[in-house]
Amino acid sequence: MELDIVELSRLQFAMTAMYHFLFVPLTLGLSVIVAIMETVYVMTNRPIWRQMTKFWGTLFGINFVLGVATGITMEFQFGMNWSYYSHYVGDVFGAPLAIEGLMAFFMEATFVGLFFFGWDKLSKVAHLVVTWLVAIASNFSALWILIGNGWMQNPVGAEFNPMTMRMEMTSFFEVMFNEVAQAKFVHTVSAGYVVAAFFVLGVSSWYLLKGRHIELARRSIAIAASFGLAGALSVVVLGDESGYSVTHSQKMKLAAIEAMWETEPAPASFTAFGIPDTEARETKYAIHIPYVMGLIGTRSFDKEIPGIKELVEQAEQRIRSGLIAYDALMEIRADVHNIAPEVRARFEEHSADLGFAFLLKRYVEDPRQATEEQIQTAANDTVPQVGPLFWAFRIMVGLGMLFIVTMAFFFWKASVSGMQFPRWSLWLAVLLIPTPWIAAEMGWFVAEYGRQPWTVDGVLPTALSVSQLSIGQVALTLAGFTLFYSVLFVVEMGLMIKYIRKGPYLDTAETEEWFEQRGRIAAQPAE
Amino acid sequence: MIIHEFIDFETLRVIWWALLGVLLIGFAMTDGFDMGVGALLPFVAKTDLERRVVINTVGPVWEGNQVWFILGGGSIFAAWPPLYAVSFSGFYLAMFVILAALILRPVGFKFRSKREDVRWRTTWDWCLFIGGAVPALIFGVAVGNVLQGVPFRLTEILMPIYEGSFFGLLNPFALLCGLTSFAMLVMHGGAWLTLKTEGIVQSRARVFGSFAAVAVIVLYAVAGIWLTYGVAAFSFAGPVVTDGPSNPLMSEVVHGGSWIAAYSERPWIIIAPILGFVGAIGALLGMRVGKEGLTLIASKLSILGMISSVGLTMFPFILPSTADPNSSLTVWDASSSHLTLFVMLVVTLIFLPLILAYTSWVYKVLWGKVTEKDVIEQSETVY
Numbered sequence: 001m002e003l004d005i006v007e008l009s010r011l012q013f014a015m016t017a018m019y020h021f022l023f024v025p026l027t028l029g030l031s032v033i034v035a036i037m038e039t040v041y042v043m044t045n046r047p048i049w050r051q052m053t054k055f056w057g058t059l060f061g062i063n064f065v066l067g068v069a070t071g072i073t074m075e076f077q078f079g080m081n082w083s084y085y086s087h088y089v090g091d092v093f094g095a096p097l098a099i100e101g102l103m104a105f106f107m108e109a110t111f112v113g114l115f116f117f118g119w120d121k122l123s124k125v126a127h128l129v130v131t132w133l134v135a136i137a138s139n140f141s142a143l144w145i146l147i148g149n150g151w152m153q154n155p156v157g158a159e160f161n162p163m164t165m166r167m168e169m170t171s172f173f174e175v176m177f178n179e180v181a182q183a184k185f186v187h188t189v190s191a192g193y194v195v196a197a198f199f200v201l202g203v204s205s206w207y208l209l210k211g212r213h214i215e216l217a218r219r220s221i222a223i224a225a226s227f228g229l230a231g232a233l234s235v236v237v238l239g240d241e242s243g244y245s246v247t248h249s250q251k252m253k254l255a256a257i258e259a260m261w262e263t264e265p266a267p268a269s270f271t272a273f274g275i276p277d278t279e280a281r282e283t284k285y286a287i288h289i290p291y292v293m294g295l296i297g298t299r300s301f302d303k304e305i306p307g308i309k310e311l312v313e314q315a316e317q318r319i320r321s322g323l324i325a326y327d328a329l330m331e332i333r334a335d336v337h338n339i340a341p342e343v344r345a346r347f348e349e350h351s352a353d354l355g356f357a358f359l360l361k362r363y364v365e366d367p368r369q370a371t372e373e374q375i376q377t378a379a380n381d382t383v384p385q386v387g388p389l390f391w392a393f394r395i396m397v398g399l400g401m402l403f404i405v406t407m408a409f410f411f412w413k414a415s416v417s418g419m420q421f422p423r424w425s426l427w428l429a430v431l432l433i434p435t436p437w438i439a440a441e442m443g444w445f446v447a448e449y450g451r452q453p454w455t456v457d458g459v460l461p462t463a464l465s466v467s468q469l470s471i472g473q474v475a476l477t478l479a480g481f482t483l484f485y486s487v488l489f490v491v492e493m494g495l496m497i498k499y500i501r502k503g504p505y506l507d508t509a510e511t512e513e514w515f516e517q518r519g520r521i522a523a524q525p526a527e
Numbered sequence: 528m529i530i531h532e533f534i535d536f537e538t539l540r541v542i543w544w545a546l547l548g549v550l551l552i553g554f555a556m557t558d559g560f561d562m563g564v565g566a567l568l569p570f571v572a573k574t575d576l577e578r579r580v581v582i583n584t585v586g587p588v589w590e591g592n593q594v595w596f597i598l599g600g601g602s603i604f605a606a607w608p609p610l611y612a613v614s615f616s617g618f619y620l621a622m623f624v625i626l627a628a629l630i631l632r633p634v635g636f637k638f639r640s641k642r643e644d645v646r647w648r649t650t651w652d653w654c655l656f657i658g659g660a661v662p663a664l665i666f667g668v669a670v671g672n673v674l675q676g677v678p679f680r681l682t683e684i685l686m687p688i689y690e691g692s693f694f695g696l697l698n699p700f701a702l703l704c705g706l707t708s709f710a711m712l713v714m715h716g717g718a719w720l721t722l723k724t725e726g727i728v729q730s731r732a733r734v735f736g737s738f739a740a741v742a743v744i745v746l747y748a749v750a751g752i753w754l755t756y757g758v759a760a761f762s763f764a765g766p767v768v769t770d771g772p773s774n775p776l777m778s779e780v781v782h783g784g785s786w787i788a789a790y791s792e793r794p795w796i797i798i799a800p801i802l803g804f805v806g807a808i809g810a811l812l813g814m815r816v817g818k819e820g821l822t823l824i825a826s827k828l829s830i831l832g833m834i835s836s837v838g839l840t841m842f843p844f845i846l847p848s849t850a851d852p853n854s855s856l857t858v859w860d861a862s863s864s865h866l867t868l869f870v871m872l873v874v875t876l877i878f879l880p881l882i883l884a885y886t887s888w889v890y891k892v893l894w895g896k897v898t899e900k901d902v903i904e905q906s907e908t909v910y
Contacts, residue, residue, distance in 0.1 A: 065637040068590065069630040075600040079615030080622050084686050086615075090608025091863045095871055098601035101594060102878040110591030110882075110889055116908065117587040121892050161864070163772035165685045166608070168864040333683070336777070467616035468688050477623045484627060488634060495641055506907060 008474040009081045009466045012481065014448070016073050018441055019485050023067035025440050028142060028189055029196025030060045031135035033227060035128075037220075042128045047511045052216055053131075054119075055504040056200065061116060062495050066488060068109065073481070075101075081474065085455050085465035091168045092158045092175060093148055093456075100144035108137035142192070143185050150181025152456050153447065154249040160351050162332045167459060180249055183242040184447075190235035191443065194403055195436040197228025201410060202433035203500055205426035213503050215515065218419050225410035232403040239400065239443075240296060250457055252315075253450035255308045256384045257393045258293060259283040263307040267294020273394075276386040281309065283390075308383055315356065316379035318458075322357030325350035326367050355459040362463045384452045392442040392449075399439040406432060531869035536770035537859075539868040543606045544845070544858045546875060548838050550602055554595035555712070555830045557886075561589045563716015563739075565632065565659020566709070568652055571720060571731040578652060579640060579902045579910065584723035586910040587893050589636055591886060596629070605871050609685070609775065609861040610846055617679050617689035618669060621696055625662050632658030640910050659716070660709065667708025670837055671701030671750075673846055674786070675758050680851035681776055690850050700753055707746040711807075711830060714739035718810055718826040722819040725896055733814045736822075740811035747803055747833060754840075760786040761847040761855055768859065775860045780852040786840050796839040802832025 003011075034056050041049035075097070078086050086094075111133045118127055151158075157174030158167045169175060201224040204217035254260075259276035260268065261283065270293040274286035297305045306314075328347035332339050359378040360367035370378075410429070413421050451457055455465040504511075534542075564585050572578040585592075604611045615622050631654040639651035675698070678691040717736020721729050764779040771777065790797055806829025813822030841847075843858035862868060902909055 061637065062641075065633045068593070069633045072593075072597065072629050073626050075597050076615055076622060076626060078604065079600075079611040080619055081616070083612040083616035086604065086612035087608055087685055087687065090604055090611060091867050094601065094603075094605030094608055094611070094863070095867055098598065098605035098871060099874050099878075101598035101601040102874060102882070105597060106591065106594045106878075106882045107885070109594045110588075110886055113587035113590055114889055114892065118892060119908070120905075161772065164774050164864075169867045169870070172866070172870045467619070468686065469616065469619055473619055476620070480623060480627065484630070488630075491634070491638060495638060498641070 003471075005469060005471055005474060006463050006466050008471060008478060009469075010462065012081060012474060012478045013077065015478070015485070016070065016077060016481055017448075018444065019489075020067065020070040020074055021440060021444060022437060022489075023063050023070065024142075025188075025192035025195040025437070026063045026199060027060070027067045027138055028192030029194070029227075029231070030056060030063070030199065031131075031138045032193065033196055033200060033223060034060055035131045035135040036223060036227070038128050038131050042124050047507060047514045048215055048219065051504050051507045051511045052220060054506040055216065056220070057115065058499055058506075059199075059203075059496060061112075062492065062499065064112065066492050069488070070485070071105075081467050081469070082455070082465050083467040085460060088166045088460050088465070089151075089155075089158075089456055091166060092151060092155070095169070095172070096144045096148040096151070096175070100141055100148075104137045104140035104144060108134055108141060111137070139189055142189050146185040146188055147176060147178065147181040149447070150178045150184050151175055153184075153451060154178055154180040155456050155459050160354055162329050162347060163336060165333075167456075180242075183238060186238045187235060187242045187443075190231050190238055191436070191440045193231030194228060194235055194407075195440060197224045197231055197407065198403070198429075198433055198436045200224035201228060201407075202430045205421070205429035206500075207503070208421065209423065209426050209430070216504055218414075221410060221421070222414045222419075225407055225414045229404070229407040229411045232400065232407045236397075236400045236404060239397075250451065251306055252308070252311050252382055253384070253389075253446075254297060255306065255311055256386045256389045256450055257446060258305075259286075259386050259390045260293070260305065260307045261309055263304055263310045264294075266298070266304045267291045267301050268297070268305045269293055270296070271390075274390070276390050278383070278386050308386075312379050312383060315382040316375060318353040318356040319359060319375050319378055321350045322353035322355065323360075323367060323370075325352075325354040326357040329354065330368075352458075355454070355456075355461065358464050359453065359461050361461070381453050384450055389446055389450050392445045396439045396442040396446065399435055399442075402432075403436065403439075531866050534869060534872070536865045536868075539865065539872065540769070540858050540862045542872060543862060543868055544838070544842070546872075547603065547607065547845075548835055549879075550595060550599045552831055552834050554592075554599055555834060556715075556827050557592040558589070558595050559663075559712045559830060560715045560719035561585045561592050561632075562659040562663045563712040563714070564719060565655045565657075565716070566663060566713055567716050567720065567732065567735055568659070569656050571728055571735060575645075575648060576899050576902060577728050578648075580724055580728060580897050580899055581720065582636060582639065582655070582910050583902060584720060584897045586636065588889065590633070591889065593629070593633070602871070606863050606868060607845065607856075607861055608863060609681075609687075609773070609856050613677075613679055613681075613687040613689075613856065614669075614846060616687060617677055617691070618672075618696065619689075620693040621665055621669065625665050628658050628661040631655070636910055659712075663709045663712040664705045667705035667711075668696060668701045670708065671704030672696050672698075674704070674754060674837065674841065675700060676761060676782065676847040676849035676852075676855075678850040679848050679854060681854040685774065685776070700750075700758060703746065703750050703753065707743065707750050707833075710739050710742035710746055711833060714743050714807065714810055715823075715826045715830060717814070718819075718822045721814060721817075722823050723897055725898060733817075737811055737814045740807050740814065740826075743807040743829065744804060744811075747800075747807070751800060755785055755787045758786065760784045760788065761844050761852060762788075763857075771860070773860050773862050773864070775854055775856055778853070778857070778860055780847070780855045780857075782847070782849065782852045789840050789842070793839070793842075796836075799832050799836035799839050803829055803836055804832070806830070806832055 034053055037049055038053040041053055111130045114130045115134055118130060156178050157171040158169050161168045200220050204220040207213045207217035259271055259274060261281045269288040269290045271283060272287045272289055274283040276283045294305065325347055328343050331343045332347060357367045359381060360370045360374060363374045364370045453461050455462045564581060568578060568581055572581045635651045635655040635658055639648055679687055679689045681687055714736055717732045717739055720732035721736060759782055761780055761782055762784060764781045767778060806825050809825030810822050810829060813825050845856045845858060845861055847855040
């Protein structure tokens with residue numbers, strides 16, 4: 001793969017977006033966990049819960065700030081690196097992004113300051129309200145971003161306007177209630193809850209292993225296990241919902257994830273293992289589980305799921321239809337004031353396939369001049385790289401199952417078995433801390449890489465979306481971001497570890513006094 | 528959907544042009560003092576304790592303030608997609624520098640006081656300085672370039688092609704505008720610090736703030752004269768359709784004449800530059816006589832006047848092109864569709880008042896000076 005401007009821009013987007021998503025899921029989940037802890041404090045008035053709120057709140061803050069910092073890049077890089085994309089779909093895609101700022105991020109960022117600085121300035125209940133507003137706003141923020149992303153996967157509620165050469169919104173409600181967006185939203189926030197639950201569980205387990213901050217750790221595990229179990233169940237069940245909605249909106253992505261080269265008679269089997277070979281278009285050493293894929297994908301026994309080869313043939317037809325639309329479009333644009341009704345009708349009949357004609361732009365300046373061979377190549381381009389998708393998806397799903405089992409175990413131990421955790425399970429919890437992040441990043445990889453060669457599925461090819469920058473410019477910023485982000489990551493991890501080692505350090509005297517009054521073991525003081 | 532046609536396209540475009548101004552001004556008024564405080568940090572505060580006082584004057588509010596910037600980006604994307612596409616890809620490396628500087632800032636605030644080490648803290652102090660000073664300068668440089676026109680063209684399929692270079696942005700007029708915006712935000716940061724601090728830090732902030740206010744008055748006047756005599760304006764050559772499709776290539780634009788012609792066409796807009804000067808003079812006087820609340824208000828009015836003077840002078844141009852004047856983006860041909868502008872207006876009318884309400888509430892809760900005593904007593908929780 002040679003690194004042209006398209007590949008470099010993609011690499012930069014992948015790097016900055018995946019880095020951003022190291023911090024976002026923890027913010028999503030930890031904000032809710034902290035709010036739950038503070039709710040218990042306000043309801044029971046026990047200082048230990050306030051101490052927990054402040055302790056996890058401190059870690060939340062260190063993480064939050066990097067989410068904010070890396071989010072700045074996300075808001076602007078569409079314009080910087082993807083200027084044709086921005087022009088072409090800004091009328092639709094810009095709206096959820098702006099609404100995210102107006103409705104969610106403003107609220108989150110304004111109140112997060114009061115969360116940290118308002119303890120002495122607000123009443124207990126007012127502070128709790130502030131904390132919940134931060135948690136709710138961060139989840140709303142995810143909603144609007146996923147409405148934006150959902151539209152890239154399933155561009156509903158918009159049509160192409162030949163006068164302005166771009167997609168324009170026809171129904172805001174369709175964009176907002178896009179089924180792909182809604183399924184992705186619940187799936188993504190649940191993933192955030194799992195990330196945060198494993199973080200709290202792992203850190204608390206480490207305290208138990210070290211015999212420190214026992215009271216804080218046990219209570220935190222109880223919260224993390226119940227919250228995490230709910231999150232893990234929801235992420236898998238709603239992930240399935242996501243899969244169902246992909247079946248009818250993004251058939252190629254589904255076929256690639258499943259390495260399904262041929263259309264199988266319904267209900268299709270699920271390939272549990274195999275080594276996909278994109279060149280030969282076959283999957284070696286495949287182990288199939290009958291019926292499962294058909295059931296997940298169509299929720300029926302009789303509907304077929306099309307395979308890759310059939311979808312390539314469909315793509316070829318759509319390219320040909322797109323060429324008719326492209327030709328009509330050029331006629332329209334040649335004289336916008338006198339458009340023959342016949343031309344307009346021809347354009348409208350084929351305009352849904354216009355994006356497929358743009359696939360040819362990689363090979364020929366005027367798609368109408370494309371050779372048969374180029375059309376065939378462009379049709380083949382609609383198949384994303386099967387191997388990475390096949391594996392990323394299976395890693396994600398496998399980890400998801402592991403999360404359910406782990407959380408169920410801790411939930412059972414915390415609720416039924418009186419908080420007695422075997423040491424091996426505590427070590428396991430520490431070791432598992434990074435795994436939900438891996439699953440989350442795999443999920444985004446499948447969503448975005450699986451949509452290739454499109455930025456907006458079936459509408460705008462990635463190759464056409466980029467800004468006309470020089471290789472040097474993008475290489476420079478890519479190197480700059482990589483270096484800069486790496487330094488920040490090291491600094492952030494250093495601080496996280498420092499504050500985890502330090503343990504709870506706020507309100508220690510009050511908490512200890514309260515435990516003594518209750519005649520129980522005192523909470524461990526900070527080192 | 529018919530409902531959006533209750534407001535005609537032309538009116539919506541003007542409203543969104545005004546809202547673009549509101550967002551930029553909101554950003555400059557709130558995040559502006561954060562940037563000014565950052566730029567002043569190493570100079571008004573010498574000891575660690577003084578620096579913590581200065582940082583904590585903006586500590587609880589910078590996150591919310593910064594959202595004006597994010598929201599500005601999002602709203603340009605939603606309401607003026609061609610502007611978003613052309614400007615950020617055209618000013619590519621300058622944008623990278625701004626983003627890097629603005630990323631340093633949140634991290635600097637949050638991380639600086641989390642370790643005792645002197646070198647750690649000094650490093651972050653200078654990061655905060657960069658995070659304040661560099662964007663303050665570059666935003667002005669960008670405005671200077673917009674006034675002169677930017678070398679870009681739109682192709683047949685409306686793909687933006689930028690023909691200039693990074694160093695081309697750093698021309699003398701643009702640098703003058705950069706210094707003006709830098710002085711404006713330092714003045715604003717000084718005004719904020721005189722309100723929120725006391726003692727030696729306050730008196731240093733007063734000195735720097737006063738110098739900045741004088742610099743604003745001088746630089747803004749020089750920039751105004753230069754703009755009148757030395758910068759060629761843009762205007763429509765043919766008939767203008769104000770409610771047509773957003774396609775810049777459908778109108779004809781010429782490059783020549785003076786922007787100052789706008790003041791004979793719409794004499795009332797003179798109020799904007801007057802406000803710019805009067806506000807800065809008010810801030811200067813306020814700092815001299817020690818009326819801190821009035822100083823901050825005067826400084827805000829100055830910002831309001833200066834930023835709106837740019838928009839009102841250029842109207843209806845938003846981003847003119849020197850390489851191909853016909854590609855210039857204007858209020859009449861660079862907006863989103865009728866429906867999107869309407870939907871976004873409804874959303875804004877619901878949420879902008881809410882934002883203003885809760886932001887005011889937060890400022891009210893945090894009202895009062897930040898003292899060295901506060902920082903010592905709450906050393907573990909504040910920045």
